[in-house]
Amino acid sequence: MKIVVTSGYSKSRHAIALLALLARAGHDVGYCLNVSTFSVRRLRSYYRFYGRKLFSLVRRRMLSGNGGGNLHPEVRYMDAFLERHGIPERSVSAICRRTGTRMVSVGSLNDEKALGVVRTFQPDVIVYAGGGILRKPVIEIPRIGVLNAHGGPLPGIRGMNAAEWALMCGMQPGTHVHFIDSGVDTGPLLFFWPLAIEPGDSIADLRGKATVQAVECHLRAVEMLGAGTIEAIPQDRDDGRQYFDMHPLLVGILDDWLRDGRLSAWHKERSLHP
Amino acid sequence: MERTLKTMPMRDAKTALFWGAYASTRSDTDRENETNLHGAAEWLWRSIDVTGVDGSSVCFSLYRGWMPAYPETTGYIIPTFYRYARQFDRPRFAERATAMARWITTLQTAEGALPGSHYNEGITRPPSVFNTAQMIIGLVSAYEETGDLMFLTSADRAATWLAKEQEESGAWSRFAYRRGFSPSYYTRVCWPMLMTTIHTSNSIVRERAIRGLRHIAARVRDNGTVAGWGFADDRPAFTHTIAYTIRGFLEAGMLGDDLSEFLAIAEVSAMKLFRIMELRKKLAGAYDDQWRGANWYVCLTGNCQVAICWMRLFDLIGDVRLCNAACKAIDVVTARQKLKPMLLRSIAGAIPGSAPLFGRYLTFRYPNWAAKFYLDAIMMRNDRLSKIRQHPPVAP
Known part of the structure; x- marks a missing residue:
């Protein structure tokens, strides 16, 4: 399969794993579109949200070293996953060098540079591993489609922090692989892989596990599409709701539920675990 | 020490979002922002102290300092004080809320109307439709809290005045903030009228309140x-x-x-x-x-x-x-x-x-x-x- 992988930032473990394992599986991963962290657009949207506080946050992030990457909970899980698969690289550019994938830095996945790359390469699939919202011109180029691993059940939970919202709404968290269309998580569905909640898990742990699972689901989806063993099922756009980033107070409630075992017990009771 | 989410000094939600991670939150959300809450309550308390009456100062202005008491908002601060007093076991706030409600009853005209604008000793202000309704909220709340019929009677008289002043269309053009303009936020006039009728079963007031709401719904x-x-x-x-x-x-x-x-x-x-x-x-x-x-x-x-x-x-x-x-x-x-x-x-x-x-x-x-x-x-x-x-x- 001819594949393009997107990446939201230069140290995205998610993208590193995909680039390495897709190449290892013998796919032609021609390009990695890496969205530049310091694009004017991104900075402008951050500034709009944080105001002048942004400068102190950036300073703190720079002082923390490693780009602050080790602060992400999923990094622990992803690092373990990368080690398990013998992938020593910790930057997108390094893995691209090793696998022979051409890395192209873009300001946005929808800009002319990105469009030009995808049009020239004519991939079968774009594997989405972050980088912002995709617009119709990019979505329409790949022969099969753009794959996304969504962190919650569709069509019920669309949008951000889907694993958390699934838990909050009493639904099974997990990864739903689907094709991206112009809506928010409204594209045709491929399959759902449930995420098990274990005693002692925190929300940060679940996010970490979900990231690893997203990589595994992406790989599985590519294999199944290549073998022609799966068909996408269209969604009804009117089903489900769009969710947005969850406020820390609500995340705190979820964490308490996880700590006191209510969620795992509750999920077991409803046989939601695989 | 390894920096983890738990050890990361996150001061607020925005910081957490920036990192793409979450702040460790307090387990007891009942107490979240409690300092801020008490700070605001004590400031409101001071806003009453400075007026010399049982009304809350309309605002603190950076160029004019504390301003006179404002009957309208004093009215709807009353239920807030009752609730705060109950929730945090601070009975002085409930006592003050009752005193505020009593002060409002002293401002009522013979027709039942309550005044607009600020309170200044010795100056009679013209009645105001919107302000009267906001004070009804306080009066009904004082009645519910104390059981004192004086407050309910006062609320009913005010609501009856509002019903009387309403035009056939459901609008109130007189006694408005801007002359002749009956704004759509008068839904907040209709609601206190309906609130009163829960206790009084005054069908005319209820019918007029619904008419007002339908007028705005259009x-x-x-x-x-x-x-x-x-x-x-x-x-x-x-x-x-x-x-x-x-x-x-x-x-x-x-x-x-x-x-x-x-x-x-x-x-x-x-x-x-x-x-x-x-x-x-x-x-x-x-x-x-x-x-x-x-x-x-x-x-x-x-x-x-x-x-x-x-x-x-x-x-x-x-x-x-x-x-x-x-x-x-x-x-x-x-x-x-x-x-x-x-x-x-x-x-x-x-x-x-x-x-x-x-x-x-x-x-x-x-x-x-x-x-x-x-x-x-x-x-x-x-x-x-x-x-x-x-x-x-x-x-x-």
């Missing part, structure tokens, strides 16, 4: 905006008056099965604001009839009021996303409250009208209703979060 546009929901028809409406309008529809709609038509109207506008809040990460200070926002400032009291509307809507439809958005809207206000200001002690705990201070809504002033709605919003939020915590999650 102004609702397809996109969820309501014509005339600002202080003037030709200018964008502050979120303050937008929330007044929505809340009026919401609360009225909750007071009877025959009034549920108004809930649907409130829901459309509230959900539109919800999407704006989530997509833009903030509410603008004011919106025009196409939802184009004045994004350079935030009307802080409007933020709290809209958050309250979302939480009331959450009570009805159980959509947790609304509570989530309310938490974010309240955070914007909390960030603007100074508990220990370096220069002016008078603004300790106060909430400014606008952020930045030179924003269009109550420029360089700290109104008492901003602190009131902030208190309400935090108490409501903590209450909703406690309920969410206690009850098992429910699928949408």
